[in-house]
Amino acid sequence: MARKDLSRRDFVRIAGASAAGLPALSRLGGLNAVFAQEVTNIVFGGWGATAEDEGVQAAIEVFEAENPHITVEWQITPVASDYMQVLYTNLAANVAPDTSFIVSDDYESLRRDGILMDITDQIKNDPLLGQPNYFLEPQETQRCADENGRWHGIGSTWVAPHFYYNAELFDEMGIEPPGFQDDQIWEWDEFVEIAKQFTVDSNGRHPDDSGFDPDDIQRWGVDWPLWWIPIASAVHSNGGQFITDEGLIGFDSPEALEALQRLQDLIFVHHVAPRSASFADLGMSNTQMIDSGRLAMGVDGSWALSWMNPSTMTSPMGTGGLPKMVQPASLMQAHFHCILSTTQHPEAAWEWIRFLATPFYQTHFAKIGLWLPNQTAMLTEEGLKTWLTEGIHPDNYAELVTDYLPKYGFSLRQPPGMIEANANYMNAAYEALANGEPIEETFVPAVRQANEVLRAAQNM
Numbered sequence: 185m186a187r188k189d190l191s192r193r194d195f196v197r198i199a200g201a202s203a204a205g206l207p208a209l210s211r212l213g214g215l216n217a218v219f220a221q222e223v224t225n226i227v228f229g230g231w232g233a234t235a236e237d238e239g240v241q242a243a244i245e246v247f248e249a250e251n252p253h254i255t256v257e258w259q260i261t262p263v264a265s266d267y268m269q270v271l272y273t274n275l276a277a278n279v280a281p282d283t284s285f286i287v288s289d290d291y292e293s294l295r296r297d298g299i300l301m302d303i304t305d306q307i308k309n310d311p312l313l314g315q316p317n318y319f320l321e322p323q324e325t326q327r328c329a330d331e332n333g334r335w336h337g338i339g340s341t342w343v344a345p346h347f348y349y350n351a352e353l354f355d356e357m358g359i360e361p362p363g364f365q366d367d368q369i370w371e372w373d374e375f376v377e378i379a380k381q382f383t384v385d386s387n388g389r390h391p392d393d394s395g396f397d398p399d400d401i402q403r404w405g406v407d408w409p410l411w412w413i414p415i416a417s418a419v420h421s422n423g424g425q426f427i428t429d430e431g432l433i434g435f436d437s438p439e440a441l442e443a444l445q446r447l448q449d450l451i452f453v454h455h456v457a458p459r460s461a462s463f464a465d466l467g468m469s470n471t472q473m474i475d476s477g478r479l480a481m482g483v484d485g486s487w488a489l490s491w492m493n494p495s496t497m498t499s500p501m502g503t504g505g506l507p508k509m510v511q512p513a514s515l516m517q518a519h520f521h522c523i524l525s526t527t528q529h530p531e532a533a534w535e536w537i538r539f540l541a542t543p544f545y546q547t548h549f550a551k552i553g554l555w556l557p558n559q560t561a562m563l564t565e566e567g568l569k570t571w572l573t574e575g576i577h578p579d580n581y582a583e584l585v586t587d588y589l590p591k592y593g594f595s596l597r598q599p600p601g602m603i604e605a606n607a608n609y610m611n612a613a614y615e616a617l618a619n620g621e622p623i624e625e626t627f628v629p630a631v632r633q634a635n636e637v638l639r640a641a642q643n644m
Contacts, residue, residue: 224532225255229274230285231267232260235490235554243545247536254532264519275299275526282527283536286337286520288327293600293641294522300336301523306534307335313541320558323516323595330597337520338541341555344514344593345414346584348492349481350474351500357381362481362504364583372421372446375507379405379456382480391455398455405456407470407482408447410618412610413515414483417506418443420513420594431599432638433610436631443509444623452620460618475499486584489553495575503578505588512592518555547571556585601641605634 230240237260244256261267264287274280286294294300308314319325320342328335347362354361359378362370370378380391382405389396408414415435416426424439434440450457458479466478471492473479477499483506484492494501506514521540523533539545543562549555550562550571561567568582613630617623638644 223253223255224529225257226283226527226529226532226536227257227259227281228283228536229259229261229267229271229281231262231264233262235549235552236260239545239548242548243540246544247539250539251535254535256536275524278526280524280526282529282533283521283523285340286522288517288519289598289602289606291337291520291522292330292597293603295330295336296600299525301525301527301530301533302334302336303338303523303534303537304333304335306538307338310538313338313538317560320560320563320590323589323593324558327517327595327597328520337522338537339518339558340521340540341518341546341549342516342558342585342589342593343486343518343556344516344584344589345417345483345485346506346514346588347481347504348470348474348484348488349502349504350477350479351502353382353477353480353499354502361502362507363580364503364505364588369505369512370507372507372509375406376450376454376456379450379481380454381405383456396455401455401458403478403480404458404473405480406450407473407479408450408457409483410447410460410614412606412614413485413517415444415447415614415617416515417513418447418509420515421506421511422446422509423511426515427596427598431642431644432635433605433631435610435613436628439510441623441627444617444627446509448617448620448623451618471497474501486556487554489576489581491553493553493576494578501578503581503584505584505592512588514589514593516589516593516595518558543570551576553577556589599638599642601638604641605637608637609634 228240230236232240240258240260244258248255259281261270264285267285268287268290271280271284286300291300312318323342324339327339328337330336349361351361359381362368382403383391383401384403385397385400386402387395387397391398408418412426419426419435419440422439422443424437424443425434428434435444451459466473468476468478470479470482470484471488474482474492475497489503492501505512521537523530523537527533541559543559546555546557546559546562547570550557551573553573553576557563557567557571562571563586568586572582609630613626616626
């Protein structure tokens, strides 16, 4: 079911309004005045591999053709964490870029410290971006706006975890696969039982069968990676919170601890999920495991569709929503596009950031399966046709963005101090979870210590 928000036709009409005025400008001699303007160069910093690099380069080419008085210099670093270190170094040296990718972990810290320019008024006054139904809401405001409703960046896109599965295995077992509609989302206990049906040892025994050997599993039912986005999705599904309303980590609540235990039990109690070392021992990725039939289902981010899609796999592949504990939930995240407050060219910088929030840039990445749109015009029946791609997107993928995520996707802002809290305490807790260590003995003290860091960073 397509969303009935800003239509694609209206979207394109407003976005192209300035271009439509160029003939009149020319008749009045105004076009010569445009070309006579001094050219302003702005620097755009970010990270990524070939796909990101090619997408940004394509966007720059189109933007510069539409804005001949502005040039964009793209400074790319391969890895996000490396880029953020480069950015902090450049900020200290007063050579920071005008505009930048900003990881969600650092967004609040940089906003608090005045490093990101407030663009609230620019968005409100923009004839396109300022429309109340332009972005998917309330998720976009939840991640972009501070406690005073001020925006210091625009989300680049959306990404969210969901199921990938080997459709051939489901057909062979006669099991209805998961989907994105309400009646296709499994209850947690149902999911565990189905995962057991797919899990077999070398003698064909399942986890509940007598003589089953958990050290000789030939096919696992599911892989649920134990890092913060898939973990947070499970915690919220059980009624807990990753980041509480007070801006602290909430992984020590009863609801969160129960969800964490359920995730750990998939490996050590139910024996339906592999330890991370199992992939390393086999020398296979989760994509290869699903494609070869060694894994029935895998939880991964929507970005994985760019390499785990029907065109790249020999076995038929499908997608569906995560199982629910109390409620369906999937954490929606992505990096931000921001203007740094140190820029000497705020008007030109805004024009570039604005362009990145219009259809061309996002469509490029959505077509290859890397991104999900955050613009409602791309979620209409007409808009979906511009990016859903045969051979990349499974048949039901439109339902992820038009039904599942608008209802069950949640977004959040990670508070100042999150990078340090993760590095010093939470990452070790995630590792302990994967190793089977007692949940309360690892997460409760880790959360307490991490929250001390967050309180100090927020002057609480």
